[in-house]
Amino acid sequence: MVLFMKLSLFFLIIVITPFIFFGTVKSSREASISSDAIEYEPTINKEQEHYDKVVALTFDDGPSNYTDDLLDVLEKYDVTATFFVVGTNLNTKYNTVMVRLLELGNEVGIHGYSHKEFTKIKESKVIEEIDYTQKLLKSYNIEPKYIRPPYGSINNSLKKIIDYPIILWNVDTLDWKYRDALKIYNNVIDDISDGSIILLHDHYLSTVQALELIIPELQEEGYKIVNITELFSLKNITLENNKVYRSAK
Ligand SMILES: [Zn+2]
Incomplete structure (x- = not known):
């Protein structure tokens, strides 16, 4: 024991x-x-x-045959943008691409119905251009948040009747004119700064190619690339209807 x-x-x-x-x-x-x-x-x-530096990418005049390619590049780099669409382009051909555009977190604004210059038509026609496009977007369940008048043409009396924030730009790539990826890229890199809004167009192959150069370079330089809503939110700026914004500074 x-x-x-x-x-x-x-x-x-x-x-x-x-x-x-x-x-x-x-x-x-x-x-x-x-x-x-x-x-x-x-x-x-x-x-x-x-982020010390943040910029927004915007694409006008779509949707187009190149929208899907643009979305590929945006998705590859985990970036979203704002697309200012033209009403006459919103036909069934682009239904799938519009759905993809939204699913990837991109946003949509109005760029008129027939791309007429707002300052050269009657004010009642301007309202029609906006309303027609708004109704078309409703069929995609899109409530557009912004207007970008074609050619950026705006005046004081038009501002009063456009009950949306009016988004212009301060970095003009002139992609529609040059159709050259390197030139478009250089235009961005030369002019870019914190709070910039970059203007690109939706229907050129050279713009898709330029985007492949622009995004990695800006990210390398420490820029966060976002859509319009995110840009102004990160800058603590509340967007107001009937006002023009060229950048978030
Ligand atoms: Zn345009």
Whole structure:
């Protein structure tokens, strides 16, 4: 009996104790790792949310046969943009691409119904240009948030009747004129700064090719590339109807 008790004590000291001791050490080590992780995670999030430089990409005149290609590039770099569409282009041919455009988180604004210059037609016609396009967009369940008048033509009396924020641009790529990817890229890189709105067009292959150069370069330079809503939100600017915005500065 005594021998049995001695053996039990021996077992307790020699065999069990190390397990208790190391078990405790291990669990305290785990506790310290997890508490480090808890402290570290918010720091990463803060860095991810903080951008010194942010710019918006905008595409006018679509949808077109190149919209899908543009979406490929945007998706590849995890970037979204704002598309200012023309009512006459919103036909069933582009139904699938419009759905994809929205599913990827891009947004849509109105660029008129027939691309007529607003300052050269009657005000009642301007309202029609906007209303027709708005109704077409409704069939895609799109509630457009912004207007970009064709050619950027606007005046004070038109501003009063356009009950949307009016979004122009401050970086003009002239992609419609040059149709040359390198030239379009250079126009962006030369003029870009924090808060810029970049004007591109939806129906040129050279614009798709230029985008492949522009996005990685801007990201390399530390720019976050976003759509119009995100740009103004990140800059804490509340967009107002009947007002013109060329950048978020
Ligand atoms: Zn246009």
